[in-house]
Amino acid sequence: MRDVAIIGVGITKFGELWDLSFRQMIIEAGARALEDADIDGKQIDAMYIGNMSAGQFICQEHIASLIADHAGLAPIPSTRVEGACASGGLALRQAVISVASGVHDYVVAAGIEKMTDVMTEQATGALATAADQEWEVNAGATFPGLYALMARRHMYEFGTTEEQMAMVAVKNHNNACMNPCAQYHTRITVESVLKSPPVVLPLKLLDCSPITDGAACVIVAPAEKARKMDRVPVIVAGTGQASDTISLHSRQSLTGLMATTRAADMAYKMARVGPEDIDVAEVHDCFTIAEIMAIEDLGFCKKGEGGKLTEEGQTEIGGKIPVNTSGGLKGKGHPVGATGIAQVVEIVHQLRGDAGKRQVKGAEIGLTHNVGGTGGTAVVHIFKRGD
Amino acid sequence: MAAPRFWREIPNRYNLIGTRCGNCNKVFFPPRYICPQCRRMGKLEPYKLSRRGKIVTYGVVHVAPEGFEDLVPYVLAIVELEDGPRLTTQVVDCDPNEIKIGDEVEMVFRRIGADREDGVIYYGFKFRKVE
Numbered sequence: 401m402r403d404v405a406i407i408g409v410g411i412t413k414f415g416e417l418w419d420l421s422f423r424q425m426i427i428e429a430g431a432r433a434l435e436d437a438d439i440d441g442k443q444i445d446a447m448y449i450g451n452m453s454a455g456q457f458i459c460q461e462h463i464a465s466l467i468a469d470h471a472g473l474a475p476i477p478s479t480r481v482e483g484a485c486a487s488g489g490l491a492l493r494q495a496v497i498s499v500a501s502g503v504h505d506y507v508v509a510a511g512i513e514k515m516t517d518v519m520t521e522q523a524t525g526a527l528a529t530a531a532d533q534e535w536e537v538n539a540g541a542t543f544p545g546l547y548a549l550m551a552r553r554h555m556y557e558f559g560t561t562e563e564q565m566a567m568v569a570v571k572n573h574n575n576a577c578m579n580p581c582a583q584y585h586t587r588i589t590v591e592s593v594l595k596s597p598p599v600v601l602p603l604k605l606l607d608c609s610p611i612t613d614g615a616a617c618v619i620v621a622p623a624e625k626a627r628k629m630d631r632v633p634v635i636v637a638g639t640g641q642a643s644d645t646i647s648l649h650s651r652q653s654l655t656g657l658m659a660t661t662r663a664a665d666m667a668y669k670m671a672r673v674g675p676e677d678i679d680v681a682e683v684h685d686c687f688t689i690a691e692i693m694a695i696e697d698l699g700f701c702k703k704g705e706g707g708k709l710t711e712e713g714q715t716e717i718g719g720k721i722p723v724n725t726s727g728g729l730k731g732k733g734h735p736v737g738a739t740g741i742a743q744v745v746e747i748v749h750q751l752r753g754d755a756g757k758r759q760v761k762g763a764e765i766g767l768t769h770n771v772g773g774t775g776g777t778a779v780v781h782i783f784k785r786g787d
Numbered sequence: 788m789a790a791p792r793f794w795r796e797i798p799n800r801y802n803l804i805g806t807r808c809g810n811c812n813k814v815f816f817p818p819r820y821i822c823p824q825c826r827r828m829g830k831l832e833p834y835k836l837s838r839r840g841k842i843v844t845y846g847v848v849h850v851a852p853e854g855f856e857d858l859v860p861y862v863l864a865i866v867e868l869e870d871g872p873r874l875t876t877q878v879v880d881c882d883p884n885e886i887k888i889g890d891e892v893e894m895v896f897r898r899i900g901a902d903r904e905d906g907v908i909y910y911g912f913k914f915r916k917v918e
Binding site for chain 2: 521524525528534536538540541542545546549550556597599600601603648649650654
């Protein structure tokens, strides 16, 4: 297996993109990534596209063909990868494996979701198909509902508070204010989170990530080619993926995601680093409690201390381990299939040192963590500056 | 949705019938059709579960999915049955503010929903507190 690098990144504005279609969004992200990599589209050997549910959101399946076609890149192999909200992370992993194996040289890993072409209730229903339809959704569960069950149990076992959860949202909105492509450029307070309308208590509206349109794209290439290019190469040092029961109720622990722990172990081992070596991380904060569980499961603190770590400000830019400098899913927005790739876009900017006002000083090692459903799938990647 | 999707789960949904592995005696609900431990050595057979259990965690739903809007606010919970398995369910006939982790509950047979206005009505289990 050969070393692999990210040589170009591109992202659309995240938000309610009413004037842009699915195909316009992916072309925009792809063109930006190619421009950033300074290569020609004709050099691309293959594409992996992360997308959760174009079938439900825009009534369109077979999107890998559609995208290769409209990118003008047919007849190269183009494959859609689906793992609910982890689809983007899985697409990157497939691209990395295909380059590492020597099958392909230049591969696109992209992610996209067009979520606002349906009404909010339909979007919520579409998202819920990532849970067990027969044994969770039929009982009246929604995604906020399932994460509320985890939040309540986390509060019960470890004394995590609603205020600590609110602090995750406040931090991520602050970071989003410094990110031009983020959906929200509004600051919120702990008080406004606590007073926001109940969704599934203990989770309120401002504990939840929004419904978002967006696309993101990265170009994956052999590290030896990347090292000959002008800009700082970003090496994919580790990749890990794990699965778990699709239903939350079937798991031993309701306060952490085993799939995250397993995927992280795999990625740390491959990258020969530990949690203490990570300078900046993008984690899957689909709900505020999810970020608290993620920073524990990734080993940034002990189990049960994620709320405390947040309250101490250690996950802010300037803290011990800055988390979700992009604004995260909460502040930047969560176009589900695009999220896993958008996380990589942020880490690449951080490692290159061009993240602007949200730059973590001297960041050399970064991590991305992408979750599908309530943790039935998790994928973790670790990146290092290659100079 | 076609009727078979509701119909084939009637034993499980109406009577809490799960499966048990004849090799290691582990009980599964919702039913599994292969034992993750015993693999092909396992022999899964239907098993009727106890109707009582305890609340492991819960949330109070204020924004409901389609078809559940009339029920808000309702309690969504994970219940651990006496036989071991856990399931996701609603806890009914209660004040949502008076639910606690550890509360004892029992199964009740209820209407769960309907597949659109003129579609199949489906029934199944919900739980209520044991006084």
